[in-house]
Amino acid sequence: MKTVSLDGLRANLTTRYKMLKLDRGERRMARVQERQADLSQFSALFEDFVEVICQSAQLGCSEKREAIYETLRGRLIDLYPSLRPFLGAYLESEDDLDQSGTGIRMDCLELLLAPPDLAEFLATDDGSVIERIGRTRESLMLYAEHLSHLAKRIG
Secondary structure (H helix, E strand, O other), X not given: OOOOOHHHHHHHHHHHHHHHHHHHHHXXXXXXXXXXXXXXXXXXXXXXXXXHHHHHHHHOOOHHHHHHHHHHHHHHHHHHHHHHHHHHHHHOOOOOEOOOOOOOEOOHHHHHHOOOOHHHHHHOOOOOHHXXXXXXXXXXXXXXXXXXXXXXXXX
């Protein structure tokens, strides 16, 4: 029968604990980096979306801008559900209710993405679009800062 010293057992357990802790830290860091990449992609798409809206407000709708709007809107809608649990804390506001009268609660980003086409977006602008864009940008920035601080703490 092989005998193991108490010191040897303690050293083995300490090594295993450090490895598990390192694995956990690496997994946490990987999740944070994945969220950062998702947020970066989403933020870039959002800025392109805002650019199309601003150009159209100044120059009017065109087939090209309409197509770009619909593509960007679709991609943002597809990506938002994975970010919403994290961005929601920054986006929620008592003032944001669905303007269509359905009573469905929507945040400022969801309200920006609600119109299915650019012409309707421009036609239904009630003067709050600039504020909603600003609040969405601020929310994206705050979440990015949160992830950055989290990465520093983990790493």
